[in-house]
Amino acid sequence: MQITPEAGGLRLSFAGALATAEVATLWAEATTRARGANPLRLDLTKLESLDSAGAVLLLQLETLAAKTEWLAPSATVQAMLARTRAALAAPQPAAPPPPLPTLGQIGQAVMHGGDGIITRLAFLGEIVVSTLGVLRVPRRFRFRELLRHLDEAGLGAFGLTVLLGVLLGMILAYQSSAPMRRFGAESFIPNLVGISLLRELGPLMAAVILAGRTGSSYAAEIGTMVVNEEVDALRVMGIDPAAWLVLPRVLGAMLVMPILALLLDLSGLLGMGLVMDTLGFPPSSVQAALERSLRMKDLIGGLFKAAIFGITIGLIGCRAGLAAGRGPRAVGDAATSAVVGGIVATVILDGIFAVLFHRAGW
């Protein structure tokens, strides 16, 4: 590109081929120089060919200049310019509506939140109705499906649960040994770890495992079925998707959770026992301390909570799947909201249980 200042204006001469690579190097200088030039003379006498990037550059220069004179473009160059000009002139998408004022945004958020609560309540109602329907006609319940979910959510999580439980018990015992030693209260570590595990950490950790492994897979599986129109196919066949897809999964999650929590409790106690042994407390003394401090209702309360967490995580996972939208991100989004929703709901429920159990004197 050759730049020649002329009386009151500017002449840009191009030669040879104007292709993407040259356009990339010329773009900044050419557009700066051409801005407001009056007139801009585009000398294309020696220009042999140009690709669409070249055409876009020349047309952009024309837009920037106050006035443009085209000097001797060849027929092929002219045709390319005309095509690109027509393509650029096609109507562009309408500008998005301006954002709402703050007050409006607050209102919109409240409305959305309200809608969310209503659709969730509607889903819950649907599940209750389906459950009642299945109770009346038990053969509609897909027992084999339940077995599959018990296998995947329960047996499949066995190794992970034991590993996490042992590590959790060891960590709790080891971390509490230092502060307890200052009071000479190391012999109370089994009481501390035992109660925390049975009442809180067992069910909570089991819920995290279930939400991460099973809740997300429920959402992904059902979400994929929604995207493939399989759920619509069920509806059209007169099969209730809630009974067909949701009930076996939720029941599976509910049955599996107390077992996972119990497994976590036991392997946690084992891990704690291992650490206590290294601190000089033989297994028999640990067992005696546990027998003194733990009551049956600590265990039962924890396992009951676990079952409720299971129902919640199962429901949230299935709902996230059924509410999946279209597009490639829909399934991923459904899985994410299943895990996040499941864990948040579990922690909130756990808080409610803490109050209830306290009032009930457990």
Add this chain to the structure above:
Amino acid sequence: MAGTTAAPTAPPVIQGHDLAAEFGGRTIFQHLNFNVRRGEIFVILGGSGCGKSTLLKQLIGLLPPSAGQAEVLGQDIHALAAAPRRALLQRIGVMFQSGALFGSQTLAENVMVPLEEHTRLPAAARRLLARAKLGLVGLSDAADRLPAEISGGMAKRAGIARAMALDPEILFLDEPSAGLDPITSAELDALIRQLARDLGTTFVVVTHELASILAIGDRCIMLDKDAQGMIAEGDPRDLRDNSTHPTVRAFFRREAK
């Protein structure tokens, strides 16, 4: 009506030398020899399972042939080192069957992906160029939409716009009219013809849509599952009227064999 008038003497841009494909010991096709000339619309046709899409994958470098060579723009696409292969791939464009648009990006952003990766154009230039490409396929007003929000025909056109982003010398189209209604399909045919005429791009089109083959094809080869290879080559209109091969006749007359 022929789409373009390619000189029969123009040098071939694609050459298939004795190409073969097999999956798990089962031969799909073998001994495939053909040339694609510069500037023509070349159609690969055949019934389901005859290996059309497999051949396309071999030509664009996704699937190595089990025997033979695929020479694209004078180079064996499967024998190149990484850098020349990248350079060669920038000279071809591919529209996949359902567009294969990146779902998390708008149409304009989709078209800008090759520009961002392979050119040093500034952002303003990339935006304008993407706008021009979308304009060429008639999607200017949908530039800000996501692939999930557009119809199948629009997704294919956007796929063509993205494939054209770098002004390729050869455009490969996989089943451009499959799954489209007759009107949209005819509009797409008209677009392909217009692009071939205006830009001088060579098109390689894989399809089994009869109407589309006759509307756009300058030359075609027909593959057949039972023959494990090519059973006809030539002008599709000529094959329709004069072929004596029973399968070719059945295909063009839409008859059961």
